[in-house]
Amino acid sequence: MPSICSIAKRGAIIGLSAALAVPGLPVAAWAQPVGLPSMGSASSAELSPMLERSLGQAIMAQGRRDPTYIDDPELSQYLTTMGRKLASFAPGGVPDVEMFGVRDPEINAFAMPGGYIGVNTGLIVSSASESELAAVLAHEIGHVVQRHIARGMTQQNQNGMLMLASLAGALLAALAGGGGNLAVGVAAFGQAAAINRQLGFSRDAEREADRAGFQMLTKAGYDAQGMSQMFARLMNASRLNEGAGGGSWASTHPLSIERMSDVQNRVRGLPASRHVDSDDFWYLRAKMRVVQGRDAVSLRSAGQQLQDEVQALSGVRRSAAYYGLALQAFQRNNQAEAERNLNLAAADGRNSSQMAKLGVDIALARKEYPKALELSQAAVKRWPDQRALGIAYAQALQSVGRHTDAQEYLRAKIKQWGNDEPSLYQMLAQSEERNGKPVEARRDLARFYVMTGAFAAAESQLQQARGMSTDFYEQSQIDVQIKEVKDKLAEERQLLERFKSG
Ligand SMILES: [Zn+2]
Incomplete structure (x- = not known):
């Protein structure tokens, strides 16, 4: 929707056609707002970090019911670990951040109030290296550190405030309906992201977020080049998507020649570094290619892309492509093909926690419960920190009726991971119910x-x-x-x- 696209409001945007400009919107609209109605009792002066967190929680509560929300412990652990590592190097205090995946092919990520950051599958899939993905997350965390979202929502522009008011109204309606109103849930993330688009970020805010983001990126050991490479990729993508919509990252965080050369200058000032991408990055990237497909056409093209990668690539990336094909077969309930591809992924002795998890899932789907238990037991020994495997092991215990063991295991894991993995309580409740x-x-x-x-x-x-x-x-x-x-x-x-x- 071009009408909520903020690109046209600022000059110095390159590669974007005039077709995206909103007729009737003066270019100077971003100048200091004058005479806006006040936000009343919810003015920015009163939006403390605690209130901001509560607002973020209220949006998340509905967002979790959104069909685009990816409820996947493997992905959220990966993203949140990356986000917290970056945030630990934030200038002037470590912000609380929580990342989650969103099923959307648009190349985008968006920060919500309270440090919740949504990461589109499109961004993960189009990142050519782990450092490129980390660069966008670091920039988003930069906005969180500077509290740009909270400030923007309450101060900066009238349309943003109206949209926030309408989102608040929708969330209230959902509360009145006992929180089970799916139709409202469908809109929560869309509205939150649209508010970001409406606000846009000022040039100063972008500069601050770039500076903070770059610092986090390099201190956390990622490749500084990742930021300039990602910016170039995003500029290119927004050129190709002309008129296709305002949902891309570049529409919320307008890229300019100035931003680009700032980043390039910073990179030049650093000694060359080489970050080795984790295997997790490649397996989860393949997984997101599959997860992203929502219809037959996009699933077919994801399958074709993975097939091409199997032919063209080697090493971990080839293994990850086979894993993606296995996952796709598993989703189609074709367990024989899933197993065949999973075996191909394991050629040359390759293995990963994601592959192990899929192996357990295949055994569970085939109702081979003792096998699922054996596989998951070995997997939690090898990857004790992977929450998805812990969950798979508890599921396997439940599948063979060992609910007392499952209870004991889940309680121990709740002590370890409880704050980050609410579903452990849900599983514990299942076993307690079965245990009378x-x-x-x-x-x-x-x-x-x-x-x-x-x-x-x-x-x-x-x-x-x-x-x-x-x-x-x-x-x-x-x-x-x-x-x-x-x-x-x-x-x-x-x-x-x-x-x-x-
Ligand atoms: Zn930004």
Whole structure:
């Protein structure tokens, strides 16, 4: 939609045709806003980092129901690990960041309030190296560090505020519907990304984010060239996509000759470095090629691309392409072909945690439960830090009916990973239910809902648990939990009301 495209508002954009300019929008519209209505009680002065985080959580709670949200522990662990590594080198304090994947072929990433950063599959698939991907994430974290999103949402422009008000209204409607309103969920990320587009970022903001991002990128050991290579790729992509839409990264973060030469100058000032891409990057990139395909045509072209790579490439990239083909066959429920390609991926003794996970998934799909258990047990030994494998192992334990072992294992993993992996609570609840512990099951399911921001669903689980419990001490504990959840729900409602009436 060109009307929400902010490219035309700033000069010095290269490679973009005049067709993208919005008629009637003066070029100087980005100058200091004058006489805008105030945001009322939700003015930027009052949008503390804590409120910003709550707003981000409210958007995420709905976004998680969005069909474009990629609920994939392998991907979110990879992206968040990369993001936190970069953020640990942020100038002036380490921001809290959480990355997630979005199923969208547009080359884009977007930061939301509270340090939540969405990364499109299109960006991952088109990155030619891990450093290129890290460069875009580092730039986004640069905006988070400088609090550009919160400031922009509340200060900078009237349309942005109106869109934020409409998003807040939609989130409130979803809350009123018990949080289960899928139609609203569908729009959450789209609206959040559209607000970013509407705001755009000022030239000063872009310069700050580039500077901070470059520093994070190089200190974290990535290849500094990754940033200039990625910028060149993005400029090229926006040229090719002329008029195709405002969803690409370059439309939110306008690329200019000035930005480009700033980055090139910084690269020149550094000794040459060589970052070796992790195997994880190549396997997850192949996976995202498959995950991204939503219809028969795009799935076919993903398959063709992987076939071409199998022919043209060698080493880890060839193995990753075979893994992608295996994953695609698995999705089509063709387990024989999936296994054949997975074996080809393992040629020359290659192996990866993603391949091991797919091996377990194939065994589970074939109902070969003891095999799934054996494979997952070996995999968690070899890759003890991979959360997706821990989940696969717990699933395998459940598949053979070993719910007591599953419970014990999940509790240990919750201690280790609980904050980053809410689904562990969901699985724990399943095993508790099977073990005849319905009260514990509901309380743990409530924890899962609290962690994913679904407070109304959490309250309903707790009320059920309260009704089932016969133990006085336990009942009073649950009462405390219910009050906490109700308070959180009320706070969220209040926060959204403020933005809605802004
Ligand atoms: Zn930017």
